[in-house]
Amino acid sequence: MLSRLVLSAAPALLRSLRPAASVGVLHVVRPIHTSQQRSAPVPPLPEKGGEVRHGLIPEEFFQFLYPKTGVTGPYMLGTGLLLYFLSKEIYVVNHETVAAACILSVIIYGIKKYGADVAAFADKLNEEKIAKVTDIKNNAIKDLEAAIEQEKKEQWRAEGRSYLFDAKRNNIAMLLEANYRERLLTVYNEVKKRLDYQVAMQNLKHQKEQDHMIQWVEKNVVQSITPQQQKESIAKCISDLKALSKSAQVAV
Amino acid sequence: MAGRRAALKAIDWAAFAERVPANQRAMFNALKTRSDALSARLASLPEKPPTIDWAHYKAAIAKAGMVDEFQKKFSALKVPEPVDTQTAKIDAQEQEAAKNTAEYVQASKARIAQYEQHLQKLKSMIPFEQMTNEDMAEAFPETKLDMEKNPFWPHRPIADL
Numbered sequence: 001m002l003s004r005l006v007l008s009a010a011p012a013l014l015r016s017l018r019p020a021a022s023v024g025v026l027h028v029v030r031p032i033h034t035s036q037q038r039s040a041p042v043p044p045l046p047e048k049g050g051e052v053r054h055g056l057i058p059e060e061f062f063q064f065l066y067p068k069t070g071v072t073g074p075y076m077l078g079t080g081l082l083l084y085f086l087s088k089e090i091y092v093v094n095h096e097t098v099a100a101a102c103i104l105s106v107i108i109y110g111i112k113k114y115g116a117d118v119a120a121f122a123d124k125l126n127e128e129k130i131a132k133v134t135d136i137k138n139n140a141i142k143d144l145e146a147a148i149e150q151e152k153k154e155q156w157r158a159e160g161r162s163y164l165f166d167a168k169r170n171n172i173a174m175l176l177e178a179n180y181r182e183r184l185l186t187v188y189n190e191v192k193k194r195l196d197y198q199v200a201m202q203n204l205k206h207q208k209e210q211d212h213m214i215q216w217v218e219k220n221v222v223q224s225i226t227p228q229q230q231k232e233s234i235a236k237c238i239s240d241l242k243a244l245s246k247s248a249q250v251a252v
Numbered sequence: 253m254a255g256r257r258a259a260l261k262a263i264d265w266a267a268f269a270e271r272v273p274a275n276q277r278a279m280f281n282a283l284k285t286r287s288d289a290l291s292a293r294l295a296s297l298p299e300k301p302p303t304i305d306w307a308h309y310k311a312a313i314a315k316a317g318m319v320d321e322f323q324k325k326f327s328a329l330k331v332p333e334p335v336d337t338q339t340a341k342i343d344a345q346e347q348e349a350a351k352n353t354a355e356y357v358q359a360s361k362a363r364i365a366q367y368e369q370h371l372q373k374l375k376s377m378i379p380f381e382q383m384t385n386e387d388m389a390e391a392f393p394e395t396k397l398d399m400e401k402n403p404f405w406p407h408r409p410i411a412d413l
Contacts, residue, residue: 044382130380144371158353160271165346174290179334181297188301
């Protein structure tokens with residue numbers, strides 16, 4: 001029943017909350033489903049529930065009574081109601097009261113002591129779930145962006161195919177040109193070789209003829225020296241030598 | 253002499269090397285070494301062979317008419333140019349490559365469009381804190397639980413938990 005108060009107060013609260021909450025929230029207008037009536041956009045759930053005092057009574061009740069009765073009004077009402085129920089025995093004190101008191105005190109003690117920890121633990125669980133899914137989402141985004149980059153890079157690479165074919169055509173042109181030059185060079189070399197051969201042959205022949213002639217002349221000259229001439233030439237040589245030795249003796 | 257002076261296009265090997273993907277690097281290196289070898293060979297050969305000194309030979313060789321005959325035959329000689337058989341093939345290859353590239357680029361663009369779409373969907377998602385289970389199934393259809401096939405909780409085979 002009290003939750004209905006909360007629900008009726010919630011829109012008012014939310015309207016006051018929304019400016020603050022919208023700072024970090026992505027406001028996306030969702031497409032309106034034609035099959036279901038939905039108000040768009042669906043507001044995010046509030047972080048905290050409605051304020052309550054003493055874990056039971058909503059704050060709105062105190063605010064409602066404040067103008068007429070001030071701060072102590074609701075407490076006086078509560079005390080008065082309690083005393084009325086007790087004194088008129090509308091609420092009967094029996095063994096169940098004692099049991100309720102013990103149980104409630106234990107419960108309240110437990111909540112007071114461990115409440116915050118349990119809440120933190122539950123929040124952590126929730127956060128872990130969300131963190132996991134957020135990680136997945138972020139990784140997916142990163143992967144997609146990397147993939148897009150990669151595709152663009154591959155496209156850029158493919159544009160460079162003209163280089164390849166230019167290189168191939170260059171190779172062909174170079175090969176043809178080199179072969180042609182080689183052929184010209186071969187022709188030149190061959191012709192030169194033949195001409196040089198002729199010249200060399202001629203030179204060789206001349207030389208051989210010359211050598212042969214010299215040899216032949218020498219041979220004939222040696223042959224023509226008759227024994228008579230030899231004796232005469234030796235005698236002349238001796239007389240020359242004697243004259244030379246005489247002149248040498250005189251010189252000394 | 254018509255086809256002799258096929259102009260050699262200057263190739264920017266550095267830019268070419270940039271565009272080569274890693275798995276084709278070996279082929280690129282082979283092509284480069286071949287190209288370099290060919291250009292070295294071309295550079296080593298003189299453009300025209302040296303001219304033969306006919307006057308000297310005419311004076312040196314006694315045999316009459318031989319040098320004249322050689323000279324006549326030499327100047328009449330036409331060295332045939334090597335015939336280019338491959339350029340047509342290269343051009344055909346280039347056409348085919350152009351076609352393949354166009355196809356690839358097309359497919360690539362389609363893939364990019366797909367990725368962009370997915371990226372857009374992911375980026376414009378509502379934050380997880382505000383999602384209901386229905387919203388989650390909408391955003392990531394693969395997490396949707398099949399209620400017809402598995403009517404009872406947990407709505408999926410136990411092994412998949």
